[in-house]
Amino acid sequence: MQTNEFTPPADPSTPEQAPRIKIFGLGGAGIKVMELLSASEFAGAGRVAIATEAASLAVTTASEKLLLETRELRGLGTGGDPERGRVLAEEQTDQLRALCQDAEMIFIVTALGGGAGTGISPVLARIARDSGALVLAFVITPFKCEGSLRNQMAMEGLERLRNKCDGLICLPNECLSKMLTSQTSVLVAFEMGNRLLADAIRGIWRLLIRKGLIEITFADLASVLRNQHAHCMFAVAEASGPNRADLAVSRLFEHPMLPGGDALSRSETVLVSLTAGPDLSMAELSTISSQITSRCPAARVVVGAAVGSDFGDCLGVTIIASCPADGEGEQIQIERITRPIQQAVEPVIRMVEPTQPIPLEAPATRSSSEPGTAKPGSRTKKSHSQLQQGQLPLQIVSKGGFGEPTIHRGEDLDIPTYIRRGVSLN
Amino acid sequence: MFDPTSIIVGLEVGTSKVCAAVGDVSRQDGALSIIGLGQSPSRGVKKGEIIDAEAAEECIRKAIAEAEKMADVEIRNVYLGVTGGHMRGFNNRGVHPIVSADREIADEDVKAAIKNAKAINVPAQNQVICAIRQHFTVEGQDGITNPVGMLGSRLEVDVHVLHGNLNRLQNAIRTVKGLQLEVDDIVFNGLASSLAVLHSDQKEMGSLVIDMGAGTTEFVLYANGIIKHTGILAVGGCHVTNDLAYGLKLRTSRAEKVKLDHGSAMVDEDAKGHSVTIDELGTDSRSLNLEHLRMIMSARLEEIFQLIRQELAQADVLKFLRAGVFLCGGGSRIPKITQLAERVFCMPVSVTKTNSISGLSTTLDQPEFATAIGLVKYGSFQVRRRPVAPLPRIQDLIGTLFKRR
Numbered sequence: 001m002q003t004n005e006f007t008p009p010a011d012p013s014t015p016e017q018a019p020r021i022k023i024f025g026l027g028g029a030g031i032k033v034m035e036l037l038s039a040s041e042f043a044g045a046g047r048v049a050i051a052t053e054a055a056s057l058a059v060t061t062a063s064e065k066l067l068l069e070t071r072e073l074r075g076l077g078t079g080g081d082p083e084r085g086r087v088l089a090e091e092q093t094d095q096l097r098a099l100c101q102d103a104e105m106i107f108i109v110t111a112l113g114g115g116a117g118t119g120i121s122p123v124l125a126r127i128a129r130d131s132g133a134l135v136l137a138f139v140i141t142p143f144k145c146e147g148s149l150r151n152q153m154a155m156e157g158l159e160r161l162r163n164k165c166d167g168l169i170c171l172p173n174e175c176l177s178k179m180l181t182s183q184t185s186v187l188v189a190f191e192m193g194n195r196l197l198a199d200a201i202r203g204i205w206r207l208l209i210r211k212g213l214i215e216i217t218f219a220d221l222a223s224v225l226r227n228q229h230a231h232c233m234f235a236v237a238e239a240s241g242p243n244r245a246d247l248a249v250s251r252l253f254e255h256p257m258l259p260g261g262d263a264l265s266r267s268e269t270v271l272v273s274l275t276a277g278p279d280l281s282m283a284e285l286s287t288i289s290s291q292i293t294s295r296c297p298a299a300r301v302v303v304g305a306a307v308g309s310d311f312g313d314c315l316g317v318t319i320i321a322s323c324p325a326d327g328e329g330e331q332i333q334i335e336r337i338t339r340p341i342q343q344a345v346e347p348v349i350r351m352v353e354p355t356q357p358i359p360l361e362a363p364a365t366r367s368s369s370e371p372g373t374a375k376p377g378s379r380t381k382k383s384h385s386q387l388q389q390g391q392l393p394l395q396i397v398s399k400g401g402f403g404e405p406t407i408h409r410g411e412d413l414d415i416p417t418y419i420r421r422g423v424s425l426n
Numbered sequence: 427m428f429d430p431t432s433i434i435v436g437l438e439v440g441t442s443k444v445c446a447a448v449g450d451v452s453r454q455d456g457a458l459s460i461i462g463l464g465q466s467p468s469r470g471v472k473k474g475e476i477i478d479a480e481a482a483e484e485c486i487r488k489a490i491a492e493a494e495k496m497a498d499v500e501i502r503n504v505y506l507g508v509t510g511g512h513m514r515g516f517n518n519r520g521v522h523p524i525v526s527a528d529r530e531i532a533d534e535d536v537k538a539a540i541k542n543a544k545a546i547n548v549p550a551q552n553q554v555i556c557a558i559r560q561h562f563t564v565e566g567q568d569g570i571t572n573p574v575g576m577l578g579s580r581l582e583v584d585v586h587v588l589h590g591n592l593n594r595l596q597n598a599i600r601t602v603k604g605l606q607l608e609v610d611d612i613v614f615n616g617l618a619s620s621l622a623v624l625h626s627d628q629k630e631m632g633s634l635v636i637d638m639g640a641g642t643t644e645f646v647l648y649a650n651g652i653i654k655h656t657g658i659l660a661v662g663g664c665h666v667t668n669d670l671a672y673g674l675k676l677r678t679s680r681a682e683k684v685k686l687d688h689g690s691a692m693v694d695e696d697a698k699g700h701s702v703t704i705d706e707l708g709t710d711s712r713s714l715n716l717e718h719l720r721m722i723m724s725a726r727l728e729e730i731f732q733l734i735r736q737e738l739a740q741a742d743v744l745k746f747l748r749a750g751v752f753l754c755g756g757g758s759r760i761p762k763i764t765q766l767a768e769r770v771f772c773m774p775v776s777v778t779k780t781n782s783i784s785g786l787s788t789t790l791d792q793p794e795f796a797t798a799i800g801l802v803k804y805g806s807f808q809v810r811r812r813p814v815a816p817l818p819r820i821q822d823l824i825g826t827l828f829k830r831r
Contacts, residue, residue, distance in 0.1 A: 402472060402665075402668070403472050403473070404473070406511055406659075408733065413661050413665070414665065416665075416668065416726070417722075417725040418669065421729075423725050425673060425715075425722075
């Protein structure tokens with residue numbers, strides 16, 4: 001399982017080399033994920049908790065806490081309305097800016113789909129960037145069964161956040177459904193997602209903090225994560241023992257985000273980071289590198305390695321891959337794997353069929369959902385309980401009237417090239 | 427007037443147009459000249475394959491009628507060009523032991539060797555369209571073009587075999603037959619184009635011909651005078667139009683016009699920040715970002731070239747390319763397409779002309795007609811081998827009396 005805690009603590013003897021990093025846990029879920037990152041391991045990083053409800057802040061061990069609150073909310077939080085979250089954040093820009101001071105790098109950890117994370121994160125990312133920090137966002141998107149409205153809000157929030165930060169790693173909770181059995185409880189399922197995201201943060205932290213033999217810089221990382229139309233996958237695996245290289249690779253490919261390693265074949269850029277003790281052999285390095293490279297022949301692969309005695313004989317592999325967002329194939333796949341989880345978890349009442357088009361390919365949708373042009377903040381909670389107008393997935397990606405699709409190495413060539421390649425027209 | 431056996435017609439049923447070319451092989455010296463050409467915008471064809479037989483039939487009828495009128499002949503037989511994503515080409519080797527006492531290789535041995543080479547495992551529903559002879563090997567001696575009369579105990583031949591889905595090929599043939607036209611032979615469009623545009627020294631040197639059609643892109647690689655590789659990509663000019671229609675939010679017909687008026691394969695510095703206004707009767711005028719337009723086009727066209735390069739690299743035949751890359755088909759008219767292709771292939775690229783045939787030169791000097799003219803050229807090779815039958819002469823006499831007007 002990937003949920004094992006990474007035990008060796010970071011080397012505290014090299015704090016002056018490390019960039020000044022702050023981790024922002026945003027909203028209830030974001031704070032929970034941040035709590036999974038132990039303070040000793042992340043020594044040197046500032047931990048900030050931001051929430052709109054006092055209850056979420058009460059549990060955190062973060063060094064700095066900020067409660068975003070106005071009198072109108074009466075301590076009830078945002079009520080799941082991202083617009084309220086956004087307005088709140090805009091109102092308290094000064095406080096957020098003060099928190100972002102002196103940080104060279106800011107991690108924003110949050111879950112999208114609710115009010116706080118979805119609404120505040122783009123504003124926070126903007127402020128953080130304005131204050132000169134590099135911004136990396138780690139987000140979780142909801143399960144499909146959490147309702148189409150939540151999913152849609154998450155997708156809109158994701159798009160907005162993507163434009164505002166330097167890098168974004170998204171864990172769709174939906175990916176977990178492969179790991180769930182019919183007995184898995186809801187609590188465990190959510191916990192699993194939180195742990196996976198924490199793993200990702202830990203992996204990236206190590207990658208950035210440990211000055212490696214073969215170094216991966218933030219610029220490399222950002223170039224992998226920045227692609228607008230792409231989505232990122234990550235996986236972390238560890239192994240020890242005589243066969244650790246093979247073991248780590250096979251664990252990596254079993255990771256729920258990389259089902260069978262198939263997903264890698266479509267990726268454009270793959271970043272591989274190794275951490276190990278001084279006994280890391282060249283053979284191990286080349287085994288891992290070649291096994292990963294063989295899965296993604298078309299991708300640009302960047303390999304980095306860090307060696308430290310505190311890792312013991314534990315070999316850690318972190319992989320981050322960006323692959324172009326594709327249209328129907330992906331959606332159908334998600335549809336298919338949705339079913340078991342809908343049976344497993346008692347379904348939340350869905351108001352519309354979850355066939356909302358993912359607005360990644362629709363620039364029009366994105367521009368209309370920019371904060372400036374968004375709906376006024378007076379949207380009431382009542383409007384959410386009204387039925388949403390369903391939308392048929394008629395024009396997700398225009399493939400034109402070409403009839404039989406032209407599939408070339410798993411890619412539908414009828415979809416415009418600029419979409420598949422993520423050429424942004426802005 | 428004309429000896430019918432000397433009249434050869436090439437018919438290409440393309441995605442954007444149907445084109446019929448009429449050629450005449452001179453009785454005296456066997457030289458081929460094009461005496462007529464007919465074309466009609468195509469309907470009912472997608473990605474090079476007929477999807478609506480009735481609509482396609484009508485277009486073929488028009489094109490044939492126009493060609494008949496221009497050449498002043500009646501068309502009864504055609505060489506039909508075929509293409510489509512279902513077609514595949516690969517190289518195969520056939521072996522034949524020479525059993526005769528003197529070990530001299532005879533015509534029959536050559537035929538047997540080629541027959542062996544054709545007998546390959548194509549999928550059950552597929553049919554071999556053609557097997558193009560490459561080189562013979564006699565007793566391990568490579569690169570022999572004509573082994574007849576040589577001595578040896580073992581004759582081998584390399585062939586390039588093209589095969590495609592039988593039913594889908596039949597659909598095209600049936601549609602043409604429905605117009606009371608006989609199909610002499612079916613020919614792969616890419617092969618036809620390459621015949622029309624390449625000189626023999628270019629084939630010798632190693633050249634790549636890319637026929638950029640509306641629905642499909644075909645490519646043929648020659649080296650040492652023989653075909654080394656063929657391929658088809660079911661992507662073409664229509665995809666460029668569709669990308670533009672989607673990216674710029676235009677109707678397809680408008681996108682097509684924008685593509686022709688303002689398109690380019692490269693994103694230039696001077697396009698940056700510029701916009702073009704499109705105007706049409708009955709619609710509002712709109713301003714389009716020229717840079718976006720070119721970015722969308724460039725992405726698609728570059729991808730097409732990259733896919734071709736990838737396939738050639740995989741087949742390990744890129745090393746044979748010395749004469750360069752030659753473009754034909756409507757897509758080769760896109761401005762700066764050669765620059766883009768040069769960037770991908772890293773070698774000289776030019777838009778070819780069908781200059782290896784005489785007659786109507788200015789009209790024929792268009793890259794779009796390469797396939798139709800190449801089909802005629804292919805036909806002329808076949809006719810030279812065929813004995814002359816006396817009967818058609820009489821038929822022709824009657825034919826001229828009752829000629830269709």
